[in-house]
Amino acid sequence: MRKIILNLAISLDGYIADLNGGFDWIKGDGDVKCNTEKSFDFLAFMDNVDTVVMGAKAYEDCGIRDVMNYESKRFIVATSRVLTGEKQVEFVNGDICGHVQLLQEQAGKDIWLFGGAGLTDAFIKKNIIDEYIIGIIPILLGSGRRLFLDDNPTIELHLDECTVQEGITILKYTRRN
Numbered sequence: 001m002r003k004i005i006l007n008l009a010i011s012l013d014g015y016i017a018d019l020n021g022g023f024d025w026i027k028g029d030g031d032v033k034c035n036t037e038k039s040f041d042f043l044a045f046m047d048n049v050d051t052v053v054m055g056a057k058a059y060e061d062c063g064i065r066d067v068m069n070y071e072s073k074r075f076i077v078a079t080s081r082v083l084t085g086e087k088q089v090e091f092v093n094g095d096i097c098g099h100v101q102l103l104q105e106q107a108g109k110d111i112w113l114f115g116g117a118g119l120t121d122a123f124i125k126k127n128i129i130d131e132y133i134i135g136i137i138p139i140l141l142g143s144g145r146r147l148f149l150d151d152n153p154t155i156e157l158h159l160d161e162c163t164v165q166e167g168i169t170i171l172k173y174t175r176r177n
Helices: 042-047 056-062 096-104 117-125
Strands: 004-011 015-017 049-055 074-078 089-092 110-115 131-137 157-165 168-175
Touching: 004 117, 042 049, 049 056, 049 096, 049 117, 056 074, 074 096, 096 110, 096 117, 110 117
Parallel strands: 004 110, 004 131, 049 074, 049 110, 074 089
Antiparallel strands: 004 015, 131 168, 157 168
């Protein structure tokens, strides 16, 4: 079965974007002395994904062109509004979790939860995310859009991998069943 993978970068204080939706702060500190021998292979991650799920705000903030190899991906945008987009973009109004779970049962590669918090919150509350890949950026933003909203269930995770590249710590967790 295809995995639902939440892969996002956050500031050390838990934000995925600044107040304006910007993410130009997502970069390392340039210092390699703490780098791990192994590094997170984003290209391999992208090769194993064929569907990208995002909320309307994330779609409006960055669109699909910011996603590597976007031409070969299917995009699903959760929205309560009428939006228009490119041919590989499907807009879903309603039960986004149920929609993605149906896709999960179909043949294909993994499904990437791109963001934002409103979208990922529904998946967290239903505890249907298979992997959490969180890149912690060495910055305190002080304010912005949070990754985790309130009133989440307790979800036990297992740390599968931890890498560091130029101050960015990437933690890869899977759900403990």
